[in-house]
Amino acid sequence: MASTDDAKRNREEVRRLMAGIDDARANALLKGAIDLHVHSGPSTMPRQLDHMEAAEEAAAAGMRAILFKDHHYSVSPVIPMMERIFANPDFAMYSGLVLNNSTGGLNPFVVDAQLKMGAKLIWMPTAQAANHIRSAHRKTRLASNVQLRNSPALTVVDPYGEILDEVKQILDLIAEFDVILSSGHLHVWEIWKLFDEARARGVKRLLVNHPMYGLHFTYDDIRELAQLGALIEQSAGLYVDSRFNTYTPEDLREHILAAGVEHSSIGSDLGQVDNPTPVEGMRQAIKLCLALGFTDADVRTMVADNPARLVGLTS
Known part of the structure; x- marks a missing residue:
């Protein structure tokens, strides 16, 4: 994880690079974009x-x-009410568990009930995953569950390294409903x-969130999982002008190049x-990618086309 001084230098470099990108160009690429990683509230x-x-x-x-x-509840059951109030047929809202x-x-x-209430994505454990708890020992910025009482550390494997029977049942449900499986914060x-x-x-x-942050991926892991069909999502907040900044431009x-643009996406x-708000974070990520030499077509693939395909939206 970047030190305070490193993060400050990273943010200064991000601001310098973004200054060279026209706002209109970034805003045009933001149109049609899909953010599959929004942490609005209410929350613990x-x-x-708010949502x-x-x-x-x-x-x-x-x-x-x-x-x-949200790490501790699903927004899926209330989305139909939000859709009625919001009433924008050109904009879609999703959630998961x-x-x-x-x-x-x-x-x-629980997974079965949530899928029948419209959940589009099932994340494996995050804040209460065994790997997350071990990784947070050094106070990473992975989501904290400090407001909640201590609970067992979760893993998807038994002592022999075999997938648990209840996880197999969950995978069968995910396959039946053809929704997204995220690796969460597992090792x-x-x-x-x-x-x-x-x-x-x-x-x-299949979706992998922030593979290089807290999940102990190597570049080979990214490449090989992408080649097997997983979409590799980079979190904008780890790279842009954010207090969560951890990495250099x-x-x-x-x-991104480890997975290839064709297998990559960006979520805020x-x-x-x-x-930054989720929208501003996406805008900054778009500017940063352009400044790093990715083309407009590359960026649109990562912020619009790939997430659309994953969530099942047609072009």
Whole structure:
């Protein structure tokens, strides 16, 4: 993780690079973009905007869709009410379920109910994953569950490294409903086991979030999982002018190229207080990618086409 001084230098370099990119060019690429990683509220953690405000801001920027993520509950059941109030047929809202203890853990009965209420994405454990808890020992900026009581550390494998039976049931449900499986904050070793089992059970939509941050990926892991069909999402908040900045601009370039543009996407992973809003984070990520030499077509592939395909939106 970047030190305070490193992060400051990173942010200064980001601002310098973004200054060379025309606002109109970035805003044009933001139109039609899809952010599959929005942390709006209410939440157990402070948020700077609620779900409706996040949707309004994204629609005003011309974005096509957003997906709400909370570590401790699913927004899916309330989206039909939000759609009725928002009433914008050109803008889509999605959510899903993170399999932390606070939502029932690795419980196929809860997953079944949420899928029948419209969940589009099932994340493996995040804040309560065993890997997350171990990684957070050094106080990384991975999502914190400090407001909640301690709970068991979750893993998807048994002591022999085999996928748990209840996880197999969850994978079968994900395949049946043809929704997205995210690796959550599992360790890369668990993710390989999980995705091999998922593919064998017919899961077609695979997503890896911020692979180089807290999940212990190597570049080879990124390349190989991308080649197997996983979409590799980079979190804008880790690279842009954000208090979560951890990596240099050149790191972003290398992280994207490890998977290849055709297998990459960008999600904001924003909504926290004292950070850019999700829309502003996406705008900054677009500018940064352009400054790093990615073409307009490359950027549109990562912020619009690839996430659209993953979530099942037609062109």
